[in-house]
């Protein structure tokens with residue numbers, strides 16, 4: 038499978054009055070052409086910062102990509118001049134955020150907003166732009182698109198507004214769509230419709246999708262592969278079956294045990310005790326040590342090596358490493 042995006046050893050920090058927060062600490066990740074990769078984890082784990090780094094949307098200062106590469110179409114996005122990044126944004130790579138209102142201009146009609154983005158990036162006649170906008174509204178399931186084009190954002194419901202935002206993100210036919218918590222602000226039935234819409238769009242356009250979410254229910258519905266983040270690191274990646282049915286990292290197991298699942302009805306939900314470590318001075322060893330029921334002596338001292346369990350399943354945990362055997366003495 039062809040890789041459309043590759044992130045290597047990405048580090049991102051934020052300088053604050055209290056010191057430097059190491060928000061992303063050596064992320065390695067790739068996205069295959071045409072797939073949906075979900076990045077999951079609790080808030081503050083670095084998933085949005087990773088996504089924003091791809092689009093170079095890290096506010097600088099205080100933020101900074103301190104190390105690593107992000108390769109898209111043979112170009113390292115971390116080193117590209119701002120002018121070239123602007124050409125990529127919205128055209129080759131588009132992004133959708135949680136709150137559709139922030140992405141829409143309340144003073145312009147939907148039609149104007151859709152065609153404006155298009156005319157900015159492509160030499161296209163008004164008539165062609167109009168037609169393309171209509172096609173897009175049709176694709177995202179807005180009824181009566183011709184009339185709706187003349188209306189303003191406040192005349193649409195929250196779910197409809199998110200559909201319009203998705204139409205805007207797709208109108209220039211990007212190869213990569215990054216969606217950061219795209220359904221979090223919507224109620225549950227609308228969430229399901231928007232997730233179905235993502236699937237439909239992907240099968241019709243072939244766009245590759247990175248989905249950022251804290252919601253494993255969302256992940257279960259549409260992700261092909263899943264990367265689990267914790268304390269600025271990716272601690273486990275795998276396909277849907279591997280992550281949901283054979284999770285190997287105690288944190289992934291904890292996440293799955295803490296949410297209701299249709300396939301495990303009647304099972305008791307167990308929250309993960311404790312909180313993630315302070316990223317002002319992250320621990321040298323495994324960042325999950327303090328919360329991990331299976332922690333060993335080695336865990337707090339040395340970060341685990343990366344273990345490849347299959348072509349798609351990878352985990353950073355001492356339990357998977359033969360070399361930890363001699364340390365396999367439970368802490369408690």
Ligand code: SF4
Pocket residue numbers: 286287288323324325326327329330331332333336341353354355356
């Ligand atoms: Fe738990 Fe150790 Fe694995 Fe970290 S490396 S998840 S502390 S067993």
Ligand code: MG
Pocket residue numbers: 084085217
């Ligand atoms: Mg976020």
